[in-house]
Amino acid sequence: QVQLVESGGGLVQAGGSLRLSCAASHRTFSSNAMGWFRQAPGKEREFVASINWNGGITSYADSVKGRFTISRDNAKNTVYLQMNSLKPEDTAIYYCARRTLSMISTIPAQYVYWGQGTQVTVSS
Helix, strand or coil, rough: CCCCEECCCEEEECCCCEEEEEEECCHHHHHEEEEEEEEEECCCEEEEEEECCCCCCEECCCCCCEEEEEEEEEEEEEEEEECCCCCCCEEEEEEECCCCCCCCCCCCCHHHCCCCCCEEEEEC
């Protein structure tokens, strides 16, 4: 059974930083692309960042490009999201997700497994 467990969320002032982590339980983690998505109250879930199986290819939403960095450590079965220069509009529940394929995707429906989410709140 695949499990994804996010951590690292919290309350931060605008301009601050947070680092989210997502630990995966399955042994095939290193073969699969991973993604981060977020959902703010009253809004649809939106793509944030994605990384391919070996970390060589990444993709970002325009709204976070230059501020967020996705990375992975396959030896630890963990994917990270470093978030810098945070803005109040980054406030949302952040979800880690896993594909069964190796290449990145920006589409939520192409991710099979999802974590429970971690709350990020940015105060102005």
